[in-house]
Amino acid sequence: MSRTINKVMRVLDLFSLERPEWGVSEVARDLKLPKSTISELMSDLADQRLLSRTVKGRYRLGWKLFELSQTLLDTTGFRVEARRVMEELVRTWGETVHLAVLDGVQAVYLEKLQPIPAVKIRITRAGARLPAHSSGVGKVLLAHCEWEYVAERLEDQGIPELTENTITDLDVLAEELERVRERGYAYDNEETTIGLCCVAAPIYDSIRTVVAAVSLSIPAYRFCPRKEEYTAAILDAARRISEDAGVKLKEYPGYETEVQGT
C-alpha cells in the first residue's frame, strides 16, 4: 500500500463540517508527522487543486474534488430518475426519503429528501457514510453481495451496535439478509436510531445488478400501523427507478412475491 496515498487520505479526511480549515502545523500535530513533510504534501495537493489555499496560508478542500465528484454523479445512471421519484414520494407521504449506495460494508448516502416540517434525522446527510448492517438501505445493499466478502469485512472492521436493536451477530445478520433477499425489501426496526423505522428496496441496473437502495424513514409510532402501505410504496418507487434504467423488471423481486435466484 502506497504510503503517500495513505497520507494524502489521512490529510483529506481531517477536513470536516466542524473543522473545514486546517493549517500545516495543525495537521502535522494531529497526524504526528514532521511539519516539513506535511508542508510539502499539502503544497502538492494544493497544486493539484485537491486543496485550496486560504488568504492566510491555511488550507481548505479544493474544487477539484467537486469536479471529480460531479463526473461520478453524472455517470451514475439511476440518479436523475431516482431524484424525480423520490420527490414524488416526499410529496405523497410527507416523510424523509434516502438514496444510498454501498461502499465496502458501509452505506454512502447520495440524497436525502425531507418534507417541509421535517422530523430531524441527525446522522444522515448527502455524503454521509454509515455502517450498512444497521439501516434499511444498508441491509438491502449487503443482501446482494457475496456473504463471504461481507462477513470478512465486518469481522475486520467490527459490527458497531448503534441501538439495542442493532444486529451485531454475524449469524443473525446472515439470516436477516437471506430474508431481505427473499422478500425483496428490508426493514430497519429502530436499529440505527431509537424511535426511527425504515423500509428500503433495491434499485437494479440494466444487467439486473443491485446498484443502490431507496428508503422511507418514519417515526416508529407512525410507521408500525401502516407498514404495508409504506412497503408497497417504496417497492413501487424502486421498481420505477430500476425500469427507467432500461430493463423491464416484470417480476421485480418482492413486488409480485417472486424470488430472485442467486
Next chain:
Amino acid sequence: MSRTINKVMRVLDLFSLERPEWGVSEVARDLKLPKSTISELMSDLADQRLLSRTVKGRYRLGWKLFELSQTLLDTTGFRVEARRVMEELVRTWGETVHLAVLDGVQAVYLEKLQPIPAVKIRITRAGARLPAHSSGVGKVLLAHCEWEYVAERLEDQGIPELTENTITDLDVLAEELERVRERGYAYDNEETTIGLCCVAAPIYDSIRTVVAAVSLSIPAYRFCPRKEEYTAAILDAARRISEDAGVKLKEYPGYETEVQGT
C-alpha cells in the same frame, strides 16, 4: 512535486462523462507507464475508495470523492442562499443562471439552473471548469485577484480564444478587469460562445472578500435590448446572497452607481 500525487491525479483525470470506466491496461497505455505500476496504484486508490472496482476488475471513480466534495459544499457558506436566489432568478427571468468560483485562473461552475424550455448551453455544467478570462463570472472573479498573479498564470497557461470576441491580449484584459472592478459587474459579450451574452456580479463573504460570482446567460438578441434590466437583476441577486453571508453591504459596488453600456 510528489510524483505519486501527480500520477494519482493523472489517473483520476482520465475518468470523464464519455469514458467513466477504465481498466488497468487502458490507463497504462494512455499514460505510457508500466502496467504493474498502474495496477498497484489503482489498487491502492480503490482501497482508499477514491476508485471503486466494477464487477469485471475494471474501475470507476469512488464514492469517497462524493463524500469529500459534499463536506466541501456543506462548508461553503453562500451556497444555500445562492441556490434560493438563483431559483427565483430563473422563475422571474426565464433564463439560465450560473454560480461559479475561481480556481487558479479557471472558473469552476458550482450550479447551473435552467428554465424549463431551455436554450441549450453546451459547455457549462455543474463541475465544469472553464478559462476565466472569457466569461462573465470568470472576469468578475479575476477582477478581484492580484493582477500580478493572474497575469503570470495566464502567460504560463496561455489565453485560449474561444470566439472572435474573446479577449486574448493581457493589456486589454487588465483594462477590462479594471472596468469590472469599478462598475461592480462584468459582461460577456459573446466571448465564450457566439450568440450568447451574460452579466455577472460578485458574491462577497463576511470579510468582504469576493468568493463567487452569479450570472444570467441570455441569447444576444434578447440580451441587448434589455441589458440594463438584467444587470440590475443580477446585481440585486448577488447583493442578497452576499448580505445573507453576514455583513450588510450598504454600498454594494455597482448597485447604486449608474448602469452604463459597454
Next chain:
DNA sequence: GTCGAGTGTTCGTTATATTCGAACATCTCC
C-alpha cells in the same frame, strides 16, 4: 517598537518505499 512564539516554507542527506520488467493466473472470443 520589540520581543517571542507561532506560522508555513526551504534545503540536503539518508534510507526507504516506489518503480519496472518479466512471469503468472484468468478470462474472452475466435
Next chain:
DNA sequence: GGAGATGTTCGAATATAACGAACACTCGAC
C-alpha cells in the same frame, strides 16, 4: 483449444519521499 486480452504478483535497482534544522514571516503581548 489456443491466441490474445485482461489484472496481479514478485524481487531487485533506483529514484523518491522523509526528516530535522534553519529560514522568513506574521501576529500579539508587553
